[in-house]
Amino acid sequence: MKTVPNFKISLIAIAMLFISFFCNAGNDNGVLLVAEAERPLDFIVIGLWADSHKYISMPGIDWPSGGRKSEKKEIEKQLYWMNLEFTHGDIFKKLPAYTRIYAAVPDRRYVKEADGNEKEYFKEYLKSRCAFTDADIKKRVSFFNSSIVLVWPQDMCKVIGYDKSDGRVAVVRSAGDTPVYVKAVKELTDAFPDKFVLKEAGMLTSAEGGDEDMIRLPDKRTALMTGRHRAQRYAERKENRSFDRTPVDDDTREEARKAFSSAYFGAPVVFMPEETLKDPEKGSEEVFHLDMLAAVLPDPKGGRPKAFVPDVMNDCRVSINDEQLDRAFVSHMKAEYNCAASQFGKMGYDVVRLAFCDHPVRGPVNLIRFHDKITDKYTVMLGKYPNHLPVNDPYTPQHKIVEAFRTLQSELELWGAKTDEATYGRLTSVIGMTWELMDTVENEPNPVYEAQKKQFEKYGYSVITVPVYPWGAGGLHCMVMY
Numbered sequence: 001m002k003t004v005p006n007f008k009i010s011l012i013a014i015a016m017l018f019i020s021f022f023c024n025a026g027n028d029n030g031v032l033l034v035a036e037a038e039r040p041l042d043f044i045v046i047g048l049w050a051d052s053h054k055y056i057s058m059p060g061i062d063w064p065s066g067g068r069k070s071e072k073k074e075i076e077k078q079l080y081w082m083n084l085e086f087t088h089g090d091i092f093k094k095l096p097a098y099t100r101i102y103a104a105v106p107d108r109r110y111v112k113e114a115d116g117n118e119k120e121y122f123k124e125y126l127k128s129r130c131a132f133t134d135a136d137i138k139k140r141v142s143f144f145n146s147s148i149v150l151v152w153p154q155d156m157c158k159v160i161g162y163d164k165s166d167g168r169v170a171v172v173r174s175a176g177d178t179p180v181y182v183k184a185v186k187e188l189t190d191a192f193p194d195k196f197v198l199k200e201a202g203m204l205t206s207a208e209g210g211d212e213d214m215i216r217l218p219d220k221r222t223a224l225m226t227g228r229h230r231a232q233r234y235a236e237r238k239e240n241r242s243f244d245r246t247p248v249d250d251d252t253r254e255e256a257r258k259a260f261s262s263a264y265f266g267a268p269v270v271f272m273p274e275e276t277l278k279d280p281e282k283g284s285e286e287v288f289h290l291d292m293l294a295a296v297l298p299d300p301k302g303g304r305p306k307a308f309v310p311d312v313m314n315d316c317r318v319s320i321n322d323e324q325l326d327r328a329f330v331s332h333m334k335a336e337y338n339c340a341a342s343q344f345g346k347m348g349y350d351v352v353r354l355a356f357c358d359h360p361v362r363g364p365v366n367l368i369r370f371h372d373k374i375t376d377k378y379t380v381m382l383g384k385y386p387n388h389l390p391v392n393d394p395y396t397p398q399h400k401i402v403e404a405f406r407t408l409q410s411e412l413e414l415w416g417a418k419t420d421e422a423t424y425g426r427l428t429s430v431i432g433m434t435w436e437l438m439d440t441v442e443n444e445p446n447p448v449y450e451a452q453k454k455q456f457e458k459y460g461y462s463v464i465t466v467p468v469y470p471w472g473a474g475g476l477h478c479m480v481m482y
Helices: 011-023 069-088 118-130 134-140 179-191 228-239 250-263 327-347 397-417 421-438 447-458
Strands: 031-033 043-047 100-106 141-146 158-163 169-174 196-201 212-216 222-227 269-272 295-297 306-312 350-356 368-371 378-384 462-467
Touching: 069 118, 069 421, 100 118, 100 179, 118 134, 118 141, 134 141, 141 179, 158 212, 169 179, 179 196, 212 295, 222 228, 222 250, 228 250, 228 269, 250 269, 269 327, 295 378, 306 327, 327 350, 350 447, 378 447, 397 421, 447 462
Parallel strands: 043 100, 100 141, 169 196, 222 269, 306 350, 378 462
Antiparallel strands: 031 158, 158 169, 212 222, 295 306, 368 378
């Protein structure tokens, strides 16, 4: 069995580990609870897309019957790479050099659109686009079969810390959660029993990781914080009826709190924001996960922990289609964010607001936070979307990306109809130009992102800029389990 990860430990890290041990020593049942932001990101779990000729938000094609096999293979590979980077951003290029990648490969027995090239294409992507060597891949990349395309690995379970007996990563799942996730996390832990140990929660509680976070309270205890929807789901499972837009009474909330605490090895439990459980009209159903609502980090200088909460701008636009969110929508978003900020303040956190102007799924707290064992700094991987403002400007980075995909789609259709050498050459040229445009996103100006980055840096956090793209799904935190 492996021991607790062997990494360079600073005085701060040692202190935090001691605090974790002693503050949770009486209620651990063999598990060392560790806040998410205090772990070193020594691994991530990601899901590979099935190799398909048509993707959710990327250009696609009805595969031509003619043409050379080698040409088809190259176009198929390039589209797979582009979809992978479009949906995951540049995360693989930005990971610490010590982070191990566990990649879920769609099992062809269950995922019919998978054709078996996924593992090969991913390895080639890492070498071609992320500067991995064969030695890097052998050392840092492992694969396991998954009965689903694991788009949002964060949601299949919750990492809570380490097993005290052997140092394996302790993950909690609930049999009451989405069945495909219940199965997927078992596939992971069965594939790597020396790395992960599976802990079972009760049927009534949930382990949907995007709506939960292991955090450090101002009094130094390690706690479980969940979005208010976990308490709602508890009430629904208990009473077998919907609680959307329905208050959860005091007794049920306390019963849920005790149930979650028991399932999570005695950790104190915080529902966030609890005020919206009492009055759902104060919240937004679009803010459906905690990683859209808040990010809690230790203070790098040893002061009070920080709670980062979004602050939506009045002129809020959806980056995908330039649609302006209506006033009622924005009002409910603001109300939920304000409730969270107020609760954090009352709990003793320093509250920091981060302005943004998009749908809440692309909010600035949907990020990866960890304690880098090389730099010895609390670090955030912060998503930088192409700037989409002002919406009437056809030369914003977002509009240029959209236009490039339209051109690529047209060239794919031309090639599908006429697979001659000239058409193929034009198509490969357009693919190359699209890659070049995607590679400029990190350096394109985005005043909203820069303001967010400055807020983190102001308080002493190290920020890793990760170019990401809007495609209708969640951000960086959703895309990985760690």
